[in-house]
Amino acid sequence: xxxxxxxxxxxxxxxxxxxxxxxxxxxxxxxxxxxxxxxxxxxxxxxxxxxxxxxxxxxxxxxxxxxxxxxxxxxxxxxxxxxxxxxxxxxxxxxxxxxxxxxxxxxxxxxxxxxxxxxxxxxxxxxxxxxxxxxxxxxxxxxxxxxxxxxxxxxxxxxxxxxxxxxxxxxxxxxxxxxxxxxxxxxxxxxxxxxxxxxxxxxxxxxxxxxxxxxxxxxxxxxxxxxxxxxxxxxxxxxxxxxxxxxxxxxxxxxxxxxxxxxxxxxxxxxxxxxxxxxxxxxxxxxxxxxxxxxxxxxxxxxxxxxxxxx
Numbered sequence: 001x002x003x004x005x006x007x008x009x010x011x012x013x014x015x016x017x018x019x020x021x022x023x024x025x026x027x028x029x030x031x032x033x034x035x036x037x038x039x040x041x042x043x044x045x046x047x048x049x050x051x052x053x054x055x056x057x058x059x060x061x062x063x064x065x066x067x068x069x070x071x072x073x074x075x076x077x078x079x080x081x082x083x084x085x086x087x088x089x090x091x092x093x094x095x096x097x098x099x100x101x102x103x104x105x106x107x108x109x110x111x112x113x114x115x116x117x118x119x120x121x122x123x124x125x126x127x128x129x130x131x132x133x134x135x136x137x138x139x140x141x142x143x144x145x146x147x148x149x150x151x152x153x154x155x156x157x158x159x160x161x162x163x164x165x166x167x168x169x170x171x172x173x174x175x176x177x178x179x180x181x182x183x184x185x186x187x188x189x190x191x192x193x194x195x196x197x198x199x200x201x202x203x204x205x206x207x208x209x210x211x212x213x214x215x216x217x218x219x220x221x222x223x224x225x226x227x228x229x230x231x232x233x234x235x236x237x238x239x240x241x242x243x244x245x246x247x248x249x250x251x252x253x254x255x256x257x258x259x260x261x262x263x264x265x266x267x268x269x270x271x272x273x274x275x276x277x278x279x280x281x282x283x284x285x286x287x288x289x290x291x292x293x294x295x296x297x298x299x300x301x302x303x304x305x306x307x308x309x310x311x
Contacts, residue, residue, distance in 0.1 A: 009093040009171075011183075016176035016271050017084060027084055033283045034077045040286030041066040044296075051299040057140040058124070061117045062289060064144050068113065069282035072106040075099055076177040076278050089172075093163070096178040101159040103177060107254070107277070108205040109151035114247060115209035116143040121243060122216040125236055126223050154201055161194055174267035177278070181258065182270065195262065202258045210251040217244060242288055249281045 017023035048054045048063040079099065083089055091099070123134045162180045168188030175182045181198055184191040217240055224236040253273040257265075290296045 010090050011093065011096045011178065012089045012170075012172040013079075013083060013091050013176060013178070014172055014174045015080065015083060015089065016275070019084075019087070023084065027081065030077060030279060031081060033279055034073060034081075037073045037279075037283040037286070038070060040290070041070040041282065044286045044290065045070075047296065047299045047303050050303045054295065054299055057135045057137060058117070058120050059295075060137070060140050061113060061120060061144070064147075065110065065113055065117070066286060068106050068110045069285050071102065072110065073279060073282040075102045075106065080176045091178065096183075097159055097163050099178045100162055100180055100183075101155050103278075104155035104158050104180070105151045107151075108154050108201070109147045110250065111205045111209050111254075112147040112150060113144070114243075114250065115212050116147065118213040118216045118243060118247075121240070122220055125220050151205070154205065158194075158197065158201070161197070165189060165191070165194075175271055175274070177274075179270070179274070181262075181265075182267070185262075198258055202255065206251060206255050207259070210247065210255065213243075213247055213251075242293075245288055246281070246285055249284060250277050253277055 017026050044066040045063050048059045048066075076099070079091065079095075083091075120135050120140075123131050127134065158180055162183055165184075165187050166189060167183075167186050171186060173179070173182055173186070180194075184194055220236070220240055224233055224240070253276040257270060257273045290300070
């Protein structure tokens with residue numbers, strides 16, 4: 001078993017990949033995914049900002065989702081790549097705190113924002129006449145601001161707690177980023193208070209929004225089923241399936257990972273599940289929303305005409 005020098009306050013990230021050719025191959029895949037996620041989310045933000053036709057609540061929320069995904073994947077992947085390529089595992093105490101703060105902030109914000117997007121589709125399909133009032137741009141800004149404030153406040157509480165508890169065992173975190181529940185296993189004090197905080201936060205920011213999304217889409221599908229217009233029914237089903245795909249990839253592994261008792265968790269499973277919501281979901285979101293959305297594809301032809309010019 002590896003021994004690590006614990007003379008400083010730095011932490012050790014044991015990482016996700018084995019230090020061999022297989023690990024290098026997997027790292028290449030992760031770098032490629034990071035590139036796709038960065039390009040896709042940056043493109044979505046630019047499209048929605050530049051095209052006036054996309055200045056609607058649905059796409060304003062989508063631009064925020066892209067921003068969160070961009071920050072999300074940038075919080076974990078670059079440090080993991082640098083550590084692997086340099087053959088090091090260290091992360092400073094401050095760096096770990098910054099990573100914790102941004103990771104938890106993005107996790108909570110995205111959970112709330114996805115619920116806001118589901119509500120937007122629910123009102124648009126089930127109460128179309130009330131849509132301009134219920135989902136005005138002012139209401140949209142309130143939803144976005146509330147997501148950021150609540151996410152950052154919750155994250156600050158978790159981060160401050162994690163950085164102020166005594167660590168008297170090894171500082172080797174068996175993860176590829178500073179995951180606070182994993183860090184708690186290194187503490188030399190009873191952390192039942194924090195485990196309760198994790199449970200409450202997971203319920204408030206993930207489980208309740210997930211249940212709300214499920215209920216709203218259940219109602220939406222019921223309304224869609226009774227639509228007379230085949231075109232409208234097809235468009236609504238496409239929208240619902242798009243959102244449900246995102247929801248499944250994001251909420252399911254997250255909730256499963258953080259609601260399990262500590263004695264049922266394993267480092268390997270935690271890391272594998274974390275890949276879904278930290279690496280794969282930020283890449284899939286722009287792909288799903290662009291390839292299955294005619295309005296976004298139309299915006300691409302207007303904003304980037306050089307790539308779509310007829311020869």
